[in-house]
Amino acid sequence: MLRRRRAGLLRVVGARMHNLRGLSVDIPHGALTVVTGVSGSGKSSLAFDTLYAEGQRRYVESMSTYARQFLERMQRPDVDAVEGILPAIAIEQHNSTKNARSTVGTATEISDYLRLLYAKLGEPRCLECGTPVRRTTAQTATDALLAAHPDTRAHVVARVPAAERELLRRDGWTRLYGDADAGLVDLDAWTRAGPLPVVTDRLTLHGGERARLAEAITAAWRLGGGMAEVWVEGAQGPLRLGEGLRCAQCGRTLRPPQPRLFSYNSPLGACETCQGFGRTTGLDLEKVIPNESLSLAQGAIVPWRTEKFSEWQDWLETWARKRAYRIPLDLPWAQLEKQHRRMVLRGFGDYTGVYGWFAYLERKRYKMHYRILLARYRGYTPCADCGGTRLRAEARSYRIGERTISDLEALPVGELKRWLHGLPAALSPQARATAQPLLRELAARLGYLEAVGLGYLTLLRQTRTLSGGEAQRIRLAEALGAQLTDTLYVLDEPSVGLHPRDTQRLLEVLRTLTDRGNTVVVVEHDADLIGAADHVIDLGPGAGAHGGDLVFAGTPAALEADRDSKTGAALRQRRLPVPARFARPTGTLTIRGARAHNLKDLTVEIPLGVFTCLSGVSGSGKSTLMIDVLYANWLRSQRGVAIAANAPFERGPCDRLEGADQIDEMVLVDQSPLARSSRSNPATYLGAWSEIRKLLARTAAARQLGLGAGAFSFNTSGGRCEACQGQGAITMEMHFLADVVIPCEACGGKRFSEKALGARYGGKNVAEILDLTVEQALALSADQARVVRSLRPFAEVGLSYLRLGQPTSTLSGGEAQRLKLAAYLAEGEQRSRRLFLFDEPTTGLHAADVAVLLSVLERLVRAGNTVLAIEHNLDFLCHADHLIDLGPEGGEAGGRLIACGTPEQVAHSRGHTGRHLARLLGGKRRKVRHA
Numbered sequence: 059m060l061r062r063r064r065a066g067l068l069r070v071v072g073a074r075m076h077n078l079r080g081l082s083v084d085i086p087h088g089a090l091t092v093v094t095g096v097s098g099s100g101k102s103s104l105a106f107d108t109l110y111a112e113g114q115r116r117y118v119e120s121m122s123t124y125a126r127q128f129l130e131r132m133q134r135p136d137v138d139a140v141e142g143i144l145p146a147i148a149i150e151q152h153n154s155t156k157n158a159r160s161t162v163g164t165a166t167e168i169s170d171y172l173r174l175l176y177a178k179l180g181e182p183r184c185l186e187c188g189t190p191v192r193r194t195t196a197q198t199a200t201d202a203l204l205a206a207h208p209d210t211r212a213h214v215v216a217r218v219p220a221a222e223r224e225l226l227r228r229d230g231w232t233r234l235y236g237d238a239d240a241g242l243v244d245l246d247a248w249t250r251a252g253p254l255p256v257v258t259d260r261l262t263l264h265g266g267e268r269a270r271l272a273e274a275i276t277a278a279w280r281l282g283g284g285m286a287e288v289w290v291e292g293a294q295g296p297l298r299l300g301e302g303l304r305c306a307q308c309g310r311t312l313r314p315p316q317p318r319l320f321s322y323n324s325p326l327g328a329c330e331t332c333q334g335f336g337r338t339t340g341l342d343l344e345k346v347i348p349n350e351s352l353s354l355a356q357g358a359i360v361p362w363r364t365e366k367f368s369e370w371q372d373w374l375e376t377w378a379r380k381r382a383y384r385i386p387l388d389l390p391w392a393q394l395e396k397q398h399r400r401m402v403l404r405g406f407g408d409y410t411g412v413y414g415w416f417a418y419l420e421r422k423r424y425k426m427h428y429r430i431l432l433a434r435y436r437g438y439t440p441c442a443d444c445g446g447t448r449l450r451a452e453a454r455s456y457r458i459g460e461r462t463i464s465d466l467e468a469l470p471v472g473e474l475k476r477w478l479h480g481l482p483a484a485l486s487p488q489a490r491a492t493a494q495p496l497l498r499e500l501a502a503r504l505g506y507l508e509a510v511g512l513g514y515l516t517l518l519r520q521t522r523t524l525s526g527g528e529a530q531r532i533r534l535a536e537a538l539g540a541q542l543t544d545t546l547y548v549l550d551e552p553s554v555g556l557h558p559r560d561t562q563r564l565l566e567v568l569r570t571l572t573d574r575g576n577t578v579v580v581v582e583h584d585a586d587l588i589g590a591a592d593h594v595i596d597l598g599p600g601a602g603a604h605g606g607d608l609v610f611a612g613t614p615a616a617l618e619a620d621r622d623s624k625t626g627a628a629l630r631q632r633r634l635p636v637p638a639r640f641a642r643p644t645g646t647l648t649i650r651g652a653r654a655h656n657l658k659d660l661t662v663e664i665p666l667g668v669f670t671c672l673s674g675v676s677g678s679g680k681s682t683l684m685i686d687v688l689y690a691n692w693l694r695s696q697r698g699v700a701i702a703a704n705a706p707f708e709r710g711p712c713d714r715l716e717g718a719d720q721i722d723e724m725v726l727v728d729q730s731p732l733a734r735s736s737r738s739n740p741a742t743y744l745g746a747w748s749e750i751r752k753l754l755a756r757t758a759a760a761r762q763l764g765l766g767a768g769a770f771s772f773n774t775s776g777g778r779c780e781a782c783q784g785q786g787a788i789t790m791e792m793h794f795l796a797d798v799v800i801p802c803e804a805c806g807g808k809r810f811s812e813k814a815l816g817a818r819y820g821g822k823n824v825a826e827i828l829d830l831t832v833e834q835a836l837a838l839s840a841d842q843a844r845v846v847r848s849l850r851p852f853a854e855v856g857l858s859y860l861r862l863g864q865p866t867s868t869l870s871g872g873e874a875q876r877l878k879l880a881a882y883l884a885e886g887e888q889r890s891r892r893l894f895l896f897d898e899p900t901t902g903l904h905a906a907d908v909a910v911l912l913s914v915l916e917r918l919v920r921a922g923n924t925v926l927a928i929e930h931n932l933d934f935l936c937h938a939d940h941l942i943d944l945g946p947e948g949g950e951a952g953g954r955l956i957a958c959g960t961p962e963q964v965a966h967s968r969g970h971t972g973r974h975l976a977r978l979l980g981g982k983r984r985k986v987r988h989a
Contacts, residue, residue, distance in 0.1 A: 068109070068546070068577060072138030076103040077606040077859075081597075084611070085109075087142065089592035090568055090578045094625050095609065096904040098601030098859040101581045102550065102870070106148055108135045109579060110548040113146025133799075144546040144577060149533045151550040151870075151901075155521040158335055159323050162524075163467055163517030166536050168503050172517075173317040175496045176463050179489050180320075180456030182312050184305035191305050191312055196272040196279075199299050203271065203288060204263055211291040213260045214274040216282035217253040226256060231281070233257040235289060256281055263290075275299060284311065313452045320456070320463050322448030329450050332441035336448040336518075341416055342437025343403075344709070348694055350392035354378065354402065358391040359412060361435065370415055374402065377409040448518075459484050470949040472513035475504040506535040509567050510552075511560040514656075514677030514949025525681065526729065526901075527555025534567065543575045553584040554901050557675040557930050559970040561586045583904050585629055589614045596625045602831050602859020628905035641668040641919060641939040647717040647893070652687045654710020655679065656953035663958070664688075666720055666893070668939035669915055669925045673964075673971045674956070677948025680928045684895055685726065686710035688926075692724045721924065722891040725882065729875045729897060732866040736785065737773055740832070741862040743877060744884050746848035747771075750827060750835075750862075753819050753842060760817035769814050770824045777814035777824075779805035828863030835862055851880035854917075856903075856910040872902025879914065890922030900931040912937050932978050935971070936961050943971045 163169030259274035278286035287296035328334030362371040378385035405411030447464035596610035644667030690709035741747035769777030772784030781804035801807035808825035957967035965975035
C-alpha cells in the first residue's frame with residue numbers, strides 16, 4: 059500500500075486539563091506519535107481529555123441537534139487552542155461492556171457477514187428426518203421431472219383430507235388416483251379411508267407440456283397444503299414434491315433463510331428456551347452446599363442453617379437416623395456414598411429432600427423475600443435445547459460444507475479464517491460469485507483480529523469476559539475493518555496483555571492506520587513501541603503536581619540521548635538491574651488436573667514464600683489458571699464460599715488443590731474499578747480521611763464552633779453544603795448538548811458549609827486539605843503518626859501524586875490495582891501466610907515505576923507472604939524468584955506447561971518467553987536468598 063501522508067501539524071496551545079501546566083506541543087499528521095512519561099505525568103490528560111475530547115466535541119457539534127442526543131457528548135477541554143484537529147476515535151484499555159448478548163462476533167461485525175453468507179448459501183436439513191431440503195418452485199420441479207422421466211405418462215396428485223369431499227365436488231375435482239393397478243376412480247365411488255388422492259392432471263412428460271405440468275403441480279400444492287405427489291408410469295412409488303423449503307420425505311416446513319434467522323439477538327433466530335443467552339438458570343448445588351468438607355450435622359446445607367428453615371435440618375436428621383436409611387450425619391458431604399447424597403437431595407420416606415424444599419419455595423415465589431432467597435441459590439447451566447449455541451433448531455439446520463453457523467462461531471479466529479479460505483473451492487461457480495464479496499470482507503476482518511494477537515478467540519466469546527487489553531485490541535481490529543481515513547486515533551497502552559512476541563504485529567497494525575492517512579496517538583511505556591514511533595512526546599518530569607510539563611518532543615533516537623528524561627534513561631539502560639539472589643520456597647501449593655477452558659489437564663506447583671510470575675503468550679491460559687481455577691476453587695474449598703452470580707469469573711474444574719492449608723488468605727488484586735461513585739476517593743478508601751477529620755475536630759476553632767468529626771464528611775449532613783449535597787457542583791442537563799457541570803453557588807465548589815470551613819489545621823480548611831496531594835498531606839501532618847501511617851502506603855506504591863479528594867472512579871486500571879495493594883500495606887506486616895494474586899500489575903507503569911512496584915512486592919515476600927502475578931513485562935519477569943510459562947500458543951494450541959523454574963532456567967526453554975528472556979538476561983545467574 060502506498061503511504062498516504064497527511065501534511066501539516068496538530069497543534070495544542072496552552073492545555074491545562076488536570077495537572078497539565080499550560081502545555082503546548084505539535085503532533086505530526088499521518089504519523090505514529092507515542093506519548094510517554096512516568097505514571098501521573100499527564101499523558102492521558104493530553105491524549106484523551108484534550109485531543110480526543112476536542113476532536114469528538116467538534117465532530118458532534120457538526121451534527122444536527124436531533125442527532126447529537128444519540129452521540130457521546132464531551133466537555134470542552136481547558137485549552138487555549140487546538141489547531142488541525144481531526145474527527146477522533148478513542149480506543150481505551152478498560153472493558154466497559156456489561157451486556158451478555160455482546161460477543162466477539164457481534165462487536166467486530168464478523169457475525170453479521172456470516173449471517174449473510176448462510177442466508178445466501180446455507181443448505182438446510184430436515185429437523186425430523188435429516189434429509190437435505192432444497193427450495194422447490196413449480197419451475198424447478200417441472201424441469202427436474204422432464205429431465206428425469208422424459209416422454210413418460212404421469213399423474214399429479216394432491217392428498218386432501220376426507221372432510222373436504224364436498225368442497226372438492228363443488229370445485230369440480232372428481233377424479234381420484236387409486237394406484238397403478240386401479241387407475242382413476244370417481245370421487246363418489248371412492249370408499250377407502252384416509253386422505254383423498256385428488257388428480258390435478260394426467261399427462262405425458264415432454265417439453266410441450268411444460269406449462270401444463272407446472273400448473274398441475276401448483277394446483278396440487280394448493281389443495282395438498284404444500285405437498286404434491288407425481289405417480290410416474292413404471293415407478294415403484296410416488297415422487298413427493300414439497301413447495302418451498304418443505305421436506306419431501308416427512309413434509310416438515312422450514313423457515314426461509316434470512317440474516318435474522320441466524321442471529322441470537324433476534325426473536326426470529328434466538329433459542330426459545332434460553333432466549334439467545336446460551337444458558338438457563340437453575341439450582342446451583344455449589345451454592346447450596348459450598349463446603350463439601352462439612353457434614354450434614356455441621357450444616358453442609360447452607361440455607362437450612364437459618365432459624366427460619368432449621369426445621370428442615372431437624373427433619374433431615376430425624377429421618378437419616380432411622381434404621382431403614384442410616385445416612386451418616388457425621389461424614390463430610392464429599393465422603394458420602396452417591397446413593398446417600400441422592401437421597402438427601404431427592405428425598406426419602408416423608409422427607410422431601412433439598413429439591414423438594416426448593417419446589418416449596420417456588421410455590422411461594424409470589425412473595426418478594428422468597429424470590430430473593432431463590433435467586434441466592436440460582437446458577438447458570440448450558441441450555442439443553444441449543445447446547446449453548448444460542449440459536450434455535452431451524453437456524454442450526456442450515457449448513458455450508460457440513461458446518462452450521464454455530465460450528466463456525468465456535469472455532470478460534472485463526473482456524474475459521476483458514477476454513478473460509480478453502481471454502482470457494484467447494485462451491486459451484488454461481489455460489490462462488492455470490493460468496494466472493496462476503497468472503498473477502500470476512501477474511502479482512504479475521505485477519506485484523508489475528509494481526510492484533512487475538513487469533514485464539516472464538517466469535518461466541520462474550521465481550522464482557524475479555525480483559526482490558528483484549529477489549530482494546532478488539533476495538534482496534536474493528537477500526538481497521540472500518541477503513542477510515544483522515545481520522546485521529548487515540549489509544550491507551552495497546553501493548554497491555556500482549557506478549558513481546560506479538561509487539562511487531564501490533565506495530566504493523568498501527569502502521570496500517572497511518573498508511574491510510576490517519577494520525578495515531580498512543581499512550582505507551584513499551585520500549586519497542588517507543589523506539590518504532592515516528593514522534594515521541596515525553597511528559598513529566600514527575601507525577602501529579604510535579605508533572606504536566608513537556609520534557610521532550612522529537613524522534614526516539616533523540617529521546618534516548620536526552621539526559622534530562624527518565625524515559626530516555628530507561629531506553630538507554632534497556633533493563634532494570636537483576637537481583638543477585640533468588641528466594642527459597644517455604645512450601646508448595648499444587649494445582650492438579652486443571653481443565654478449565656483450554657487448560658490441558660494441567661498440574662502446576664506454585665512455591666510458597668516467594669515471588670512467582672505466570673508468563674506465556676496471550677490466550678495461553680494464564681488468567682484461567684490463576685483466577686478461574688486457583689482462586690475460585692480456593693474460595694470454595696477453604697472458605698466454603700460460592701462464587702457470586704455477578705462475579706467476573708467462574709469456578710474452573712480441577713482434580714484438587716494440595717497444600718492450600720499452608721496459606722491463611724488468598725487475595726485477588728486486579729484492575730477492576732474501585733467505585734463508580736464520585737464520593738469515593740483515595741483518602742476514604744484507605745481510612746486516612748477518618749484520621750484527618752479527627753484532627754480538624756480537635757482544633758480550637760472546631761471546638762468553639764461545636765463541630766465534631768462528622769461535620770467534616772461530605773457524605774452526611776451536618777457540615778457539608780446541603781445545596782449540592784457535598785458534591786461541590788451541580789449538573790444541568792442540556793439534552794442536545796453535553797451536560798453542564800457548574801460549581802455550586804452556595805459553597806463555591808468547596809463542598810462544605812461556611813461553618814465547617816472555619817476550622818483549620820496547619821493553616822488549611824477541610825476543602826483545601828482534600829485538594830492536597832498525598833505527598834503534600836504527608837508533609838502537613840508529619841507529626842501525626844496515625845495519619846502518616848495511613849498515607850504512607852500511597853507513596854510506597856508510587857501514588858503520592860494523587861489528590862486526597864480525587865474520585866476513585868477516575869483512576870486508571872493500574873492505579874486502582876496499586877491502590878488496592880496500598881490498602882493491604884496499610885494493614886501492616888504482622889499478617890503473613892497470604893497469597894497475593896496480581897493480574898498484570900505493571901499496566902500503566904513507566905520503567906521507573908516498575909522498580910518501585912517490585913520493591914513493594916519484595917517487601918510482601920519478606921514478610922512471609924507469597925506473590926503470584928500474571929505478567930508480560932520482561933524486566934518484571936527477570937526479577938521473579940520462580941516462573942511458570944504456559945503455551946506454546948493461545949487458544950486450543952495453549953494450555954500446556956512449557957517450562958518452570960528460575961528466569962535463568964526458563965530462558966533455556968524453547969518457548970516464546972524463554973527466547974526473549976535469554977536475549978535480555980545475557981547469561982546472568984543468581985544465588986539462593988534464604989538458607
